[in-house]
Amino acid sequence: MVNIKVVPYTDEWIDQVIHFNKRLKAGGSSYQFPEYTVSEWLPKRTDRNIWQEYYIAIDDENIVRGGYFLKPQRFWLKNSEFSMASIMLPLSEGIVDRKYAGVGKQILDDALSREENLIAVGIGQTSEPAARFLCKNKWGIYEVPFFFKVIHPSKFFKNLVYLRRSNVRKKLLDLVAYLGLPGIIVKGFQKIRSHRCSPKKGIKTETFDSFGTWADELWMKSRSEYVFSAVRDSNTLNILYPPEESRFIKLLIKDSDEPIGWVIVIATQWENHNHFGAMKLGSIPDCLALPGRELDLVYNAVKVLQSHDIDLIVSNQAHRRWCDALRSCGFLSGPSNWLFTSSVSLTEKLAPYEKNREFIHLNRGDGRGPVNL
Numbered sequence: 001m002v003n004i005k006v007v008p009y010t011d012e013w014i015d016q017v018i019h020f021n022k023r024l025k026a027g028g029s030s031y032q033f034p035e036y037t038v039s040e041w042l043p044k045r046t047d048r049n050i051w052q053e054y055y056i057a058i059d060d061e062n063i064v065r066g067g068y069f070l071k072p073q074r075f076w077l078k079n080s081e082f083s084m085a086s087i088m089l090p091l092s093e094g095i096v097d098r099k100y101a102g103v104g105k106q107i108l109d110d111a112l113s114r115e116e117n118l119i120a121v122g123i124g125q126t127s128e129p130a131a132r133f134l135c136k137n138k139w140g141i142y143e144v145p146f147f148f149k150v151i152h153p154s155k156f157f158k159n160l161v162y163l164r165r166s167n168v169r170k171k172l173l174d175l176v177a178y179l180g181l182p183g184i185i186v187k188g189f190q191k192i193r194s195h196r197c198s199p200k201k202g203i204k205t206e207t208f209d210s211f212g213t214w215a216d217e218l219w220m221k222s223r224s225e226y227v228f229s230a231v232r233d234s235n236t237l238n239i240l241y242p243p244e245e246s247r248f249i250k251l252l253i254k255d256s257d258e259p260i261g262w263v264i265v266i267a268t269q270w271e272n273h274n275h276f277g278a279m280k281l282g283s284i285p286d287c288l289a290l291p292g293r294e295l296d297l298v299y300n301a302v303k304v305l306q307s308h309d310i311d312l313i314v315s316n317q318a319h320r321r322w323c324d325a326l327r328s329c330g331f332l333s334g335p336s337n338w339l340f341t342s343s344v345s346l347t348e349k350l351a352p353y354e355k356n357r358e359f360i361h362l363n364r365g366d367g368r369g370p371v372n373l
Contacts, residue, residue, distance in 0.1 A: 001102035002059055006110040009037050009054035009067065016064040017056065020093065027096025033067045033089070041369070042071065042239070049074060050236055057092070057107050066092040066103045068111055071367075074231040076223050077349060081231060084117040084346070086367050095129065104133060118343040121367030125337045140347035142340045142357045144316045145323050147331035149302065151282075155311040159277030197299045197329035202256045205300045209243040209250070210234075214259045218288055222261075225291040226319065228350060229361035232288050240369060241286075251304060253289075253297050261289030263301040264365065266373050267308040282310035283373040286365030287322070294325035302329055314373070318362035338364070 009017070014035060021032045038044075039052035050073040057066035069088040074081050090111070092103040111118060123130045126141060135141055150156045211234040219233050230236070241248045241264060251263045264286040270276050282305035289297045305313055315331070316338045317323055327333075340362055342350060350356050364370045 002065065002100055004057040004059050004065055004103055004106050006055050006057050006107065009056045011037055013037075013056055013058075013064060016058075016062070017067070020064040020066075023093060024091075024096055029096050031089070031091055031095070033064075033091055039069075048239055050239055052088075055110065057103055057110075065100050066090075066094075066107050068107055070111065070114065072115070073236065076226060076229045076231055078227060079224065082117065084119065085111075085115040087111050087118050087120050088368055090120075090130070105137075108133075108137065112343060112345075116343060116345040117349070118346065119367070120339075120341045121362065122338050122364070122371075123341065124339065126339065131339055131341070134341050138344050138347075140342040140350065140353055140357075142318070142360075143336040144318045144338050144340050144362060146334045146336040146338065147315050147317065147323070147326040148334050149313040149326075149329070149331045150311075151306060151313065152311040155279050159279045159311075197295065197302075199299070200255075200296065203296055203300065204254045204257070205304060206252045206254065207250060208252050211237040211241075211250075211262070214252070215262065215288075218259055218261060218290065222288055222290055225321070225359075226361040227356045227359040230366055240365065249304065251297075251301060253293075253300050255293070255296070260293040261287065261297045263287040263297050264370070265301050265305050266370060267305060267310050268373065276312065279311040280309065281373065282306075282308065282313040283364070283370065284313065284315040284317075285370035285373055286363055288361075291321070294321045295328055298322075298325040298329045316364050318357065318360045320358045322361075322363075 014037065017033050018035055021035065024031060034054065037054060039054070042050060042052040044051040044053060050071065052069050052071050054069055055067055056064050059065050068090040071086040071088060072083060073085070075084045090104065090107050092107060093100040094103050120134065125131065126135070126143065131141060213234065215234040215237060219231070223229065241250065247266055249265045249267065251265060252259060253261050253263065263284060266283045266285060267280065269280045271278050284301050287297055302313060315326060316336065317326060318340060340360070347353055364373060
């Protein structure tokens with residue numbers, strides 16, 4: 001096994017990382033490590049409680065053979081706050097050269113030596129190498145449920161890339177879209193399921209730019225509902241969803257002028273997306289509500305997204321209250337390719353894991369954030 005040491009990623013290593021990326025590309029990998037040393041998304045600053053830091057793995061000849069990100073932040077776990085971290089893009093040259101097959105384990109061990117309570121989210125399906133690797137190392141793994149609501153059936157059937165991977169399927173789905181009958185069935189089924197999703201008197205939706213003290217109050221009132229969640233206070237949320245980032249549509253939901261929750265929605269027109277083709281996609285990547293008000297938030301989020309003329313709405317949600325709210329608003333379940341994984345230490349803290357994972361508040365706002373939406 002090749003011996004490596006892991007060091008912070010500094011400017012002196014950029015040229016080596018460039019060569020590392022070239023070797024990965026030549027070996028057929030689409031993964032690339034950043035060729036810059038400071039996170040563009042979450043740079044480390046003294047006034048922030050959440051950031052990204054990069055580490056690289058070098059061999060005895062000072063050649064880069066891998067690397068990873070850590071995102072330290074505060075989490076809520078069983079009625080207390082803890083400092084934990086997300087591990088992202090653990091990358092090893094072993095994916096293209098078996099000589100370096102042991103580098104991945106050494107990278108993981110280094111990350112755990114810095115923070116034993118780690119999570120990794122959004123790494124794909126359980127069949128993917130990263131998921132199999134973590135499973136082999138006894139990490140807890142949970143497929144975060146995926147939900148979708150079809151708004152324009154014709155666009156949906158014409159652009160569902162997953163089912164259009166052969167000419168026969170393409171022609172069949174085009175015919176389906178032309179006839180319109182499956183669309184009627186889908187919308188009818190969604191309507192039957194959405195019997196509980198209706199407007200209520202006194203509910204108002206407002207857009208906003210920055211999270212204020214009202215967000216802190218909502219967090220304090222709702223956090224006990226969750227066994228595990230990233231801290232969602234105003235300071236953290238304004239870093240993750242800054243006022244200047246226009247693609248995040250921020251909704252504050254009020255009942256009789258009292259805040260009951262907030263939702264982030266995104267409306268994106270895609271072209272040649274690897275899952276959604278040329279659909280206009282609506283998504284609900286993050287949210288928080290007073291316990292029992294999740295349905296009101298989902299209803300109003302859908303209403304706002306429909307005003308943007310989207311074709312399909314999607315969301316990954318772990319907590320059963322949010323899952324129930326989506327189902328009650330006509331969302332259907334689909335195969336999930338977005339995993340929540342937890343280190344051995346954290347999995348033990350979440351025990352009984354099989355029961356408690358339904359009370360984890362986790363969605364696309366966590367980990368790397370709402371990328372690819």
